[in-house]
Amino acid sequence: MQAFIQGVGIGGSLIMAVGAQNAFVLKQGLKRSHSLPIAGLCSLIDALMITAGVAGLGHLILAFPLIKDIASIGGAIFLLVYGAKALQSSFIPHSLGDETSKGTDTLKAAVLTTLGISLLNPHLYLDTVVLLGSISAQFEGSDRPMFGAGAVLASFVWFFSLSFGARYLSPLFQKPKAWCYLDRFICATMWTIAGVLIWPYLF
Incomplete structure (x- = not known):
């Protein structure tokens, strides 16, 4: 149980940090637009990455830095475009009623955006596969999968809580x-992360 509890605590602390994925889940939750599949997909991706890390695949990423380079550059471009769209949206007055009634976000678009924001962010691989994988190495026997299970549980609880809890902010x-403020916050978040990703390649 100690390994499981540590997995919940460490995994939760990494997942709850403000980032592109959380900002997107929050906005979609507020719009009540495909909340269930988005939360489920984010949780599933994290679960697969955490499992891969516990299984020892973190060494593969460290051995082939080209994987991280491709994800960093591709992720930065994606986040810059998404942030620009959020900034543009912030200058168009709209309310919660407009967002939930216009129905312009298809399930396909929501799923593709979720995949892009998640899989093109190298921090996903570094935090889950590499970092959590390295921490899990200190456990032996059945304690290691228990640590991974705790981290996976933390991910599921967080994303579903964020997605469905957002509706309580409806008023x-x-x-x-x-x-307007939310869109600008999302823009700032996306552009900041994009800057962090691409900075090492500029200098």
Whole structure:
């Protein structure tokens, strides 16, 4: 149980950090747009990455830095474009009613965006496969998969809580200004992460 609890604590602390994935899940949760599949997909991706890390695949990423380079550059471009769209949206007055009724976000678009934000972010691989994988190496026998199970549970609880808990903020987002601030926050988050990803390749 100690390994499981440590997995929940360490995994949860990594997952809950403000990032592109969390910002996207929050916005879609507020819009009540495909909340279940988005939360499920994010949790599934994390579960697969954590399992891979516990199984020892983190050494593969460290051995082939080209994987990280491709993900970093591709992820930065993706986040810059997504951030620009969020910034553009912040100048268009809209309320929660507009967002939930216009129905422009298809399930396919939501799934592809979730995959892009998740899989093109090298921090996903570094945090789950490499970092959690390295920490799990200190456990022996059945304790190692228990540590991974705890981290996976933390991921599922977080993403579903964030996605479905966002609706409790609905009264605040009836105001157009609130959406303006959220879109600009998302833009700042996306561009900051993109900058961090691409900075080492500029200098």
